Amino acid sequence: MNVNREVVVIGGGIGGLTAAALLTKVGFSVTVLEASREWGGCAGKFNRGKYTFPVGATLGMGFEQGGVHERILRFLGLDVEVQKLSTVMDVHFPHRTLTYYQNRQAHIAYLQKEFKGYESNIMSFYKEVEQIALEVRKLMAHLPILPPKTFAEWRKLVTALEFSSLRLIPHFPQTFSALLKKHGLQGEKDFVHFIDGQLIDSMQTTSASCSLVLACLALDIYHEGAFYVKGGLYQVAEVLQMYIEDYGGKTLKGREAVRIERKDNRWIIHDHRNNAYDAFHVVCNVPIQNLSTILDKDVYMKLTPKLRAKAKLPQWGTFTMYLAIKEEDLPSNLSLFQQILLSEQGVMTEGEHIFVSISHPNDERRAPQGYRTITASTHIDLSKWQTREAYDQRKKIMEKKMIAGIKTLIPHIERAIHQISGAPMAWERFTSRAHGGVGGFPQTLEHALFNSLSHRSGINGLWLCGDTIFPGAGTIGASVSGYHVFQSITEHKYTI
Numbered sequence: 183m184n185v186n187r188e189v190v191v192i193g194g195g196i197g198g199l200t201a202a203a204l205l206t207k208v209g210f211s212v213t214v215l216e217a218s219r220e221w222g223g224c225a226g227k228f229n230r231g232k233y234t235f236p237v238g239a240t241l242g243m244g245f246e247q248g249g250v251h252e253r254i255l256r257f258l259g260l261d262v263e264v265q266k267l268s269t270v271m272d273v274h275f276p277h278r279t280l281t282y283y284q285n286r287q288a289h290i291a292y293l294q295k296e297f298k299g300y301e302s303n304i305m306s307f308y309k310e311v312e313q314i315a316l317e318v319r320k321l322m323a324h325l326p327i328l329p330p331k332t333f334a335e336w337r338k339l340v341t342a343l344e345f346s347s348l349r350l351i352p353h354f355p356q357t358f359s360a361l362l363k364k365h366g367l368q369g370e371k372d373f374v375h376f377i378d379g380q381l382i383d384s385m386q387t388t389s390a391s392c393s394l395v396l397a398c399l400a401l402d403i404y405h406e407g408a409f410y411v412k413g414g415l416y417q418v419a420e421v422l423q424m425y426i427e428d429y430g431g432k433t434l435k436g437r438e439a440v441r442i443e444r445k446d447n448r449w450i451i452h453d454h455r456n457n458a459y460d461a462f463h464v465v466c467n468v469p470i471q472n473l474s475t476i477l478d479k480d481v482y483m484k485l486t487p488k489l490r491a492k493a494k495l496p497q498w499g500t501f502t503m504y505l506a507i508k509e510e511d512l513p514s515n516l517s518l519f520q521q522i523l524l525s526e527q528g529v530m531t532e533g534e535h536i537f538v539s540i541s542h543p544n545d546e547r548r549a550p551q552g553y554r555t556i557t558a559s560t561h562i563d564l565s566k567w568q569t570r571e572a573y574d575q576r577k578k579i580m581e582k583k584m585i586a587g588i589k590t591l592i593p594h595i596e597r598a599i600h601q602i603s604g605a606p607m608a609w610e611r612f613t614s615r616a617h618g619g620v621g622g623f624p625q626t627l628e629h630a631l632f633n634s635l636s637h638r639s640g641i642n643g644l645w646l647c648g649d650t651i652f653p654g655a656g657t658i659g660a661s662v663s664g665y666h667v668f669q670s671i672t673e674h675k676y677t678i
Contacts, residue, residue: 187211189671190451190461192439192476193614195223196415196657197647198467199422200664201671202431203258208676212431213459214423215451217438217614222419223467224613224620224649225657228504230600233555234548235504236414237604237612238620240539240557241271241519244658246407248323251418254661257678260421264409265542271519273379274591276526280376281517286312286405297373300366304373307365315402317350318395325678327666328652329632334674350395357627358389358397375528377401379521382530382561383537386498386655387624396625410518413547415657438614442466442644443478449643465645465667467660469497470635471616486640492629497619497650499564501533501580502604503588505556509543511594512554518542522587531561533583538591553599558588564617567606577605622649622659630654637666645670 187210191198194216202212220226224238244251245264255261270282280296283289290308294301324342327335358381362368378388384400385392392400411417423433441452442464449464466473470493474482482490518540525534538558541548548555562580567573581603589595606618613620623629634652637645647663649655665678 186462188461189213189463189465190215190449190459191465191467192442192451193217193223193467193648194221194419194423194433194435195467195648195660196225196419196422197649197651197660197664198465199419199426200254200661201465201467201645201647201667202433202664203422203425204254204665204668204676205671206426206429206431207258208672210671212426213461214426214431214433215437215439215453215459216433216435218612219435220416220612221423221433221435222416224615225415225419225660226613227414227416228612230504230506230602232550233506233553233600234414235555235602236416236539236548236557238500238502238557238559239415239657242409242411242415243403243407243656244661245409245411249407250325250658250661250665253678254665255418255421258422258425260425262417262421263412265412267408267410267518269517270404270408271521272517273376273521273523275372275375275523278372280372282380282404284405284408286402289405293373297370300370300373303366307361307367310361310365311398311401314350314353314395314398317347318399320344321347322399325662325665327636327669328634329636331636331638338674353394354631355627356394358392358394361394361398362389371528375523378528378530379523379535380404382535383521384656385625386561386621387626388530391624391626393625393627393630396630410542412542412545418657439476441478442476442481444481444641447643463643463645463671465647466639467648467664469615469619469622469648470646470650471497471619472614475616481641481644484641486638489635489639489646492623492635492650495623496564496617497623498621499562499567499606499618500559500604500609500620501562501577501584501606502557502559503581503584504600504602504604505558505588505595505598506549506600507554507556507592507595507598509552509554511597512540512592516540516591520591522591524587524590531563532566533560533580533587536560536584536587538588556588556592556598558584560584561621562606564606564619573605573607577603580605620649622655625654637663637670
């Protein structure tokens with residue numbers, strides 16, 4: 183084996199496993215180190231007896247023909263069992279419920295009926311959202327790297343451009359609120375609240391500060407295809423991990439990387455069990471906030487200034503609840519995905535916005551017949567959880583608030599067989615993410631597109647992927663960042 187083809191990947195989340203599987207396919211010697219006992223990171227799982235709970239990400243995107251997951255899995259000859267959704271989710275306000283339909287025309291027609299007097303506004307608004315999203319998808323179909331750092335990356339970006347791409351230029355400096363205002367919808371409180379519910383989940387921010395270009399893509403992508411993944415999104419991680427093992431790679435759980443040093447143009451990675459791994463390339467599939475704790479100081483100081491500056495910035499946290507319940511205790515005809523919006527003022531954090539995922543009644547990978555599992559989460563501000571006293575107090579408050587919110591949807595939730603809370607310390611413990619931060623950076627103008635972080639660290643042979651690296655949060659974003667690492671290590675010899 184050529185020593186220049188030895189790779190150690192730190193972190194068995196979707197991004198790291200994507201890079202590792204792709205590199206394994208083309209003959210690299212790959213070792214993956216995962217600190218926990220599960221694969222998938224924030225798209226992983228845990229078990230309680232006969233019940234399986236996806237820990238975070240639950241709604242599947244990118245499994246449609248030509249979608250990111252579909253392309254990667256097809257390139258590797260893999261498959262994951264998914265079910266396309268006709269109803270993406272129901273969105274519950276204190277005073278009404280709205281439905282998000284997968285079919286674009288049905289969705290627009292439905293919202294026109296729900297928002298009387300705004301029919302033409304909604305039509306023109308969604309027409310422009312679709313047009314902008316179409317141009318972005320044309321670019322993203324080539325999976326370009328932003329911000330481009332090398333001639334090859336610039337060439338790929340320029341090659342992806344079409345004349346119609348020029349339409350995007352005026353929108354790059356705008357937030358999504360500009361589009362709402364343009365179409366006269368900024369004053370329709372429920373409509374803005376509805377839009378913000380989608381953006382906070384996918385973009386980690388709301389219309390007031392979200393990049394207009396990325397917000398259009400985020401809203402329109404549901405109409406390309408939204409999916410229930412049987413078992414959970416951890417299935418993607420597990421098929422990638424098995425592929426790596428089947429084709430000669432090594433995947434090691436319970437191996438926390440604690441130190442990375444540079445020695446004679448090689449990387450030495452030390453784990454918490456005092457094992458050492460030698461490689462020409464090291465791929466860090468960890469939040470950039472973790473880098474200062476695992477890189478030797480002299481290595482860390484050689485990272486790009488932009489990277490070190492952003493590593494000081496916080497991420498969102500999440501408070502999550504996991505429940506198991508009998509089928510008979512659920513309301514009939516309940517959609518598999520739900521949003522609960524408790525605030526009349528449009529507040530989106532600290533339990534005012536709850537995303538709920540319910541297992542399919544026939545998904546026995548998650549629960550036995552006659553039972554269902556539920557994952558419910560909300561965004562939290564980690565700065566409010568810093569002291570032990572504040573942490574304990576907030577945890578109790580959030581447990582009560584989340585259950586009260588879920589009870590508006592599932593009146594018999596108190597009959598749950600399991601009720602497990604996932605607060606920031608649990609996330610930090612089980613996913614090794616600094617301070618329990620999740621979701622990457624909000625896709626504001628400050629962090630999005632050309633202001634995002636490259637997978638290039640600024641140091642030869644040290645690569646980055648995951649939700650803090652372009653293109654950002656979600657399993658699609660993590661997968662793309664892993665693919666970019668693969669392309670750069672292989673010098674752009676392969677495409678999917």
